[in-house]
Amino acid sequence: MLQYENILLDTTKRKNHAKDSFHYFFIYKIQYEKEITLEGLQTLNHLLNTTKVLKNSDITNTSILIAARSGNLSPWAEKAKEVIINCGFNTSFSIEQIKLYKFNGKLSFNEVGENLDLIYDKMTQYCLVTKPDIHEYFKKEISSKKGKRLETIPLSKITKYNKKMGLALSELEIDYLKKMYTKLKRSPRDIELMMFAQINSEHCRHKIFNSKINTNKSKKETSLFKLIKKTFKKKNTDVVSAYTDNCSIIKSNKMNSLYTDIVTKKYKYKKEDGLYIVKAETHNHPTAIAPHAGAATGSGGELRDEGATGRGSIPKVGFTGYTLSNLCIPKNNNQWEKKSIGTPGRIKTPLEIIIEAPIGAASYNNEFGRPNIFGYFRTCEFNLIPIKSNIKSIGYHKPIMIAGGVGVIRNSHIHKNKLRQDDLIIILGGPSYLIGLGGGAASSLSSGSSSESLDFSSVQRDNPEVERRCQEVISQCVYLDKQTPIKSIHDIGAGGLCNAVPEIVNDSGRGAKIFMSKIPVGESSMKPLEIWCNESQERYVIVIDSKDLSLFDSICDRENCPYSVIGNVTAAKDLVVYDTDDKTKAIDLPMSYLLGKPPIKPININGYNKINLKKKHSYASFDKCVHDIMSLPSVSDKGFLITIGDRSVTGLVARDQMIGANQTPVSNVGITMSDLGSSSGQVITMGERPAIAITNPEASVEIAFGEVITNIACSYVKDLSKIKLSANWMASSKNSNEIESLYLAVKKISSLCVQNNITIPVGKDSLSMNTSWKTNKLSHNVESPVSLILSAFCSIDNVNEIVTPELKGDGELFLIDLSEGKERMGGSSFHQIHNIIDPDVPKIDNTENISLFFNFIQTLVKSKTISAYHDKSDGGLFTTLSEMAFAGNISIDIFKSLEKYYDEIHMKKFFFNEELGAVVEVPKKYMNIFNKLVEKNKVESFVIPLGKSIKSSIPNFSIKSYKDIIYPLTTLRKYWSKLSYNIQELRDNPSTAKEEYNNKIISHEKFKPLVDKITFPLSSIKIKKIKLNRKPKVAILREQGVNGHKEMAHAFMMSGFEAHDVHINDILKGNIKMQSYEGLIACGGFSYGDVLGAGKGWASKILFNDKVKDDLQIFFNDKNKFGLGICNGCQMLSQLRSIIPGTNNWPLFNQNKSKQFEARLSRVKINKSKSLFMTGMEGSILPIIVSHGEGRAVFSDKRNKSNAIISYVDAKNKKTTKYPFNPNGSVNGSNGFTNNDGRITIMMPHPERLFTLNQYSYHPDDWKISPWSKIFINARNWLK
Structure with missing residues (x-):
């Protein structure tokens, strides 16, 4: 707010x-x-x-x-x-x-x-x-609530109770419950009804996707889920697990896993078979009512799904996406938004959602320590003709908020173990609060159909720092390989404990005995129903053997992670839950009644009625269309969504959204490495096109599928069959026509995948995508069309075999057109800005064109025949070319065509249609090779010459047509980046928002590449021979919430050190002495969630505990020891000046000037200093990663502001306070400091995340080694 x-x-x-x-x-x-x-x-x-x-x-x-x-x-x-x-x-x-x-x-x-x-x-x-x-x-003190702890509901009043509590039970389910309790010869308790409703909610059990479907063309029964499963064939041997766990597990390249030895705490590497996990899920209802918390817990829930796969796994990288109704930013006055209807008071407006939700998701990922490296954002809203007092619209008042990711799992942890009687059932994580109550059922209702009090109850809250601690426990168990104490693990999400506990024991055909008195609660007044059914986040259910409790306890204790043994597994297949008195049975039910097969109503498909609205025939001018289309959320600059999220933590990111030296957000894909230092990895991308589904759900699926292929083709993946998809479905199940539309869409994606041998091993659905409310005598209803969000994943051998959208200049430009010349405009951005719904939409007319296109592009990528590649999608060809020009700051000259764009009407069709395709830049010297490959791959009908790319002094986009059109890139960038500026102006510091917007535009005034400078020979980056025989021990120091320790350990290990994982608790408990280490490295992250100021909690724990304080003071005063603090470690060490000698000139670090977390590839100059780390690097100007929210250096004595060892520089390589060149506003660009003798250095940027060239989003082509690796080698050479 x-x-x-x-x-x-x-x-x-x-x-x-x-x-x-x-x-x-x-x-x-x-x-x-x-x-x-x-x-x-x-x-x-x-x-x-x-x-x-x-x-x-x-x-x-x-x-x-x-x-x-x-x-x-x-x-x-x-x-x-x-x-x-x-x-x-x-x-x-x-x-x-x-x-x-x-x-x-x-x-x-x-x-x-x-x-x-x-x-x-x-x-x-x-x-x-x-x-x-x-x-x-x-x-006032919090008083105990009045009323019965357990309430019995007569069978005759279940229907009334169902409505009162918003349980979303169907008539069939209510009848089932009545029969069930009649057999049990008793009435249900409130806690049992709530539990049943959560377990069997549409959100949790996907009843529509599992329903039998009868069509009027066939008597054969099937289901939507069976259609998805058809994509999984026995020959898909690379899919290890599908449809049976929280994530799908897929084979990958061999990997060299970094782990810590549980006894010695030494970091080690182990070569093993590579497996990666994939998942994507939505969090729509919570994001509608409380966007920050809803999106945050959406990301958190998906992270827990990854961590709880198999017997425990580790998340690597993530992505997010948003689909909303029109934003209606007041001062923009966009023509296409003028007829937008308002929102009910109980949900947030689309503008509020896009301001708050991305911050929620980003802050959660940042604090947890997972880089967010891809995503999308779109708005879609159309008003239909009102019928009497009923106003109906198509849109996303109930938003789509999707979160997904890729993780890693070990071979020995793929399958959960079978549970045995008396195994211990454990809650790992924080206490229960009265939040998120009934969220599973609430998410199964349309927005506005439940009471306001129930909306309050279903709001969730986030604490990513607790989830980070939980993940550290899971990770330490993962490092134990076959000796892990975890037999089975389940995240606690929708439904809370009442869903997670029955599921985890039912998988083994067992029951459970649970004691509520053992469940940690944040409020002593909570009733049994509230304790058992709340959806408090950051919790897992874990089952271990009783003999492993001591080991598990020691791991949790070291990580400061709370846990509680709440019961045990039973041979009897019953769920028995005792109230807090340990005597009264709150629940006593056979598992078969809970997780059996309550009846599901079959779906009858009788035919789909297409929406056909009259076309509008008067269109805006070409110039006006350019302005409006470039300003659309689906087309425009997404920088405001990207720079708020850490995209480098873990050190495993090879490609994020940003392209080129000027960091333009136009990447087709995100790429993560298999391990630190690896050249293999996984590529991810997304595809969605919901506006087309308004008139043609099958075509919408085809174009989403095609977008995935045209995106991922920029990376060399070898074969289409290696691609794996997550299919996330949104629709309004209240509308029978939309259910039929959903059936057609699912059937189409199933067919496309089968034809191309592509598997959908994971996915989810949210089928209550409508919002209803009343104002005066008017009824409002906003319904979403069938919306498929495809997320694609693929294992790749070489993360460097990729072609980005960055134009290099002096090349020929070609459109590779899958439609072979068609120009259908339905569902396009062009029609969106004119408020037109048109059934003449793009589609895949010939499925063979997909493989022809893909194989051709793969050949071009592998042979390095093309120097730039960008898919054609939202906004059409004009947007594709503009984004390529932005990325390279290169001019585009489009040739005259008497066939394609000889007048304004055909100009609009050619440049704004959104048929599938891509644009490639071919260097002139490779034109002969390109032409031969076109002929060899039989794609002559796809290839359309466009023009050329030019390194001109003033970059522009020119089109020769019935009249010559020239757009300076400054003008186009002004249009394209305006929305990002508008959001940042509302959300962040308005002055820095304006400053960045102006700098984006100014960057295109001239063609003047940024010039990096290395003042030392790269060949000098090596360990001296005399020092190769000894590996000094360094402590990679962390505290709860720190998340940057593994990439730091890798950098020091590769530089001749023996790295050890040292937790502050190890020092506090006397398990280690810092004198046994020659170096101390304090890592980045969010210790204690930076709750009292960045690094302050960590520093205070040291200063207020004499054992730790004294040990560190001795270390810092030893002239033979060195120390390095990065980011959160920098912030922490800056507050230990009282025990670190020669640091009186050090600053403290406050909130960034932008009032926002800043994640960027900035540029710094290395100043002359005594820092042992910067030896021989003086005068170098290098790109470096920054990821922090509190990095602005504040000095107690202004005279110290010139003591920085590194300083941010602008495009002219001058030290600067200008934003965003200086991302935090530090005076004189200062952001790194050392003590008087140069042994202890602190800095906010992250050199450890740029130890290898694969970790750079951009670097000059002639670099063969990362210059930042020198600072770690310098540390080794400084020691004996």
Whole structure:
């Protein structure tokens, strides 16, 4: 909500007199069973940056207080409590952060009071505006809830209870329940009905996809799921697991896995067979009602799915995507958005969603430590003709929010073990809260059909730092290979424990005995139903053998990860759950009643009625179309979605969204390496085209499928059959016509995949994609068309065998057109800006063209015949060419054609149709080879000459037609990047948003490539021979929440060191002494979620624990030791100046000037310094990765600002404070420092993530080795 809050408050300040202003500050509500001592108060003041205790007089009649909803302990409070406990307080301590606005006059107070929804989120916060209410908030204690703990529901009232609680049970299911409980000779309890509803919800059990389908053309029964399974054949031997686990498991290249020895803590490598896992799922309902939390927990849930595959696995890279209704940014006044209808008050507007949701997903991935390297964003909304008082629209008021990823699993962990009687059932992760209650059922309802109180109940909250700790536990178990204590693991997602526990034991044909008293809860007043059925995130169910409890406990203890043994597996196939008194049975049911086969209503397909609307015949001018199409969300610059997400953590990313030296977000794919230092890996991409489905669902699927192929073809993957797809389906199941549309779409993708031998081993569906509400006497209904989101994955041998969209210049341009000259405009961006629904849509007319195209492009890529490649999709050919020009800052000259674009009508058709295809740039010297390959691959009918690429002094895009058209790239970039600027202006610091927008445009004023500079011979990057026989030990230091340790360990290991995994707890417990190491490296991440300031929790744990503090002080004062702090490690070490000699000139690090997390490939100059790491590198200007939210250096003495060892530089290689060249706003570009003798160095950027050339998003072609590897070699050469 900070985005809107900033706008509202800034506006209020401008409107009112200075004397009638306001300010806000944070206050803290603290509860502690003991009286806080003076020393304790001083500790709290240090941690919280507080100066006084709040008094009654501080609350006035013009105060507004924003606080977490009662019973909803915020993630901030949970993290802060852990830091404070580690600094000497006991576990009874609790704290909550509150924002208090104080107004000096009524004018400002009244204006803000009239817009309260802009400064708080009613789904997760309270807003108190009267003095008595505020005082009452601080006085009251959380009281126990009234009412029965367990409620029995008479059979005759199940229907009424179903509606009241929003259980989404069908009549068939209610009848089934009545028969079931009649056999049991009792009535159901509320907890049992809620559990049954979650387990058997559409969201969890996919009833429509498993329903029998009867068509009027065939008596043969099938199901949608069977159609998907048809794509999986026995000859698909590379698919190891499909449809049976949280993710699909696929064979890959051999890999050299980096792991830690559980005894010695030494990092080691092990060569083994490579397996990767894939998954994609949506989180639509939660994102509609609470976008930040909804998208965050969507990413978190998908991450848990990956970690809980087999007997435990490790996520690697992720992706996200969003489909929304029109944004309607007020000042844009777009013609196609003028007829957009509003939204009901209980869900967020599309604009609010796109501002808040991506931050939620990105921040979760950032804090967890998974790079997000691909995605998409589209809007789609059309108004249909109103019928009486019913206004119907096509759109995405209930948004699509998709999250997916790729992970890695070991061969020994593919299959979950069979469970035995008395095996222990464990919850790994945080406590239960009254949040996300009934989410599985709520997600199965259309938005607006449940009560507002149920929407409140289904809101979720995120704490990625806890999930990071859980994953560290899982990872440590994975490192144990066959000795892992984990027999089976299941993530706790939709339905909570009531879904996860029955599933994990039922897979082995067992039952369970559970004690609620053992389930950790954040609120003692929670009822059994709330404990058992809530969807609190960051939790897993794990089953282990009782003999392995000691081992599992030691791993959890080291990682500060909470867990609890809540029961055991039973031979009897019953689920028995005891209330907190350990005597009363809250649940006692046969497993077969819960996870048997409740009846599913069959689906009858009688025929599909296509929507046909009259075409509009008056179109905007070509220039206006260019402006509007380039401004569409599906076409325009996605930078605002990309730079907020870490795309380099793990060190395993070979290709992200950014292309070229100027980092233009136009990549066709994302690529991850198999392991650190590897040249093999996996490529991912996406395809979707929902607007076409409005009139032709089969064509929509064909074009989405085709987009996946045209995207992934830029990377050499050898064969189509290696591609694996995740199919995620969205539709409105309330509409029979849409169900029939869904059937046709599923049947089509099944057929396409079978014909091309492509498998769909994983996927999901969300079939309640409609929103209904009433205003006055009008009924509103927004329904989404059938929407298929395809995510594609493929193993590749060489991550460098890829051609990007970056034009190099002096080449010939060709369109490779799969449609062989067709120009169908239906479902295009061109029609979207004119609000036209047209049934004449693109499709795949000849399926053989797919393989012909793919094989041809693969030959071009492998033979290096082409120098640039970009698929043709949203926005058509004009957009494709423009994006290629942006990436290379190269001019395009399109030849005159008397056949294709001889007048304005045909210009629009040729340049704006979205038929499948791609554009390639062929260097002139390879034209003969290209022509021969065209003939050899029999694709002459595909190839259309377009023009040429030119390195001109002023880059432009020219078309010779009935009139010559010339667009300076500055003009096109202004159109293309405007939406990104509009969002950043609302969401981030408006001044930096404007600065970046201007710099994007200015970058195309002239053709002037960025010039990097290396002042040392790359051949000098080697370990001195005399030092090769010894490997000094270095401590790769981490704390909970740190996530950059493995890539750091790899960099030091490859530089002649023996790297050890050292947790702060190892020092605290006396298990190791830092004197046994010659180097200390503090890694990047989010220690304690940066809750009290970046690195502060980590530093405070050291400073307030004498054992750790003294050990580190001895180390830092030893002249034979060195230290390095990167990112979070830099922030932490900067706060240990009292124990590190010669650091008085070091700054602290505050929030970036943009007020946003910044992930970029920036450029820095290495200054003259004593730092042992930078020896011999002075004067070099190099690209480097930055990924931080608090990197702005702030000096206590301004004279120290010139002491930086590295500084950010602009396009002219001058030190700069300009954004985004300087991503955080540090004075003079300063972002790296060393102590007086050069032994201890801190820096915010990440050289360890650029140790090899494969890790660069961009680097000059003549580089043969990464120059940043020198700093690690320097460290080795400094030691004896």
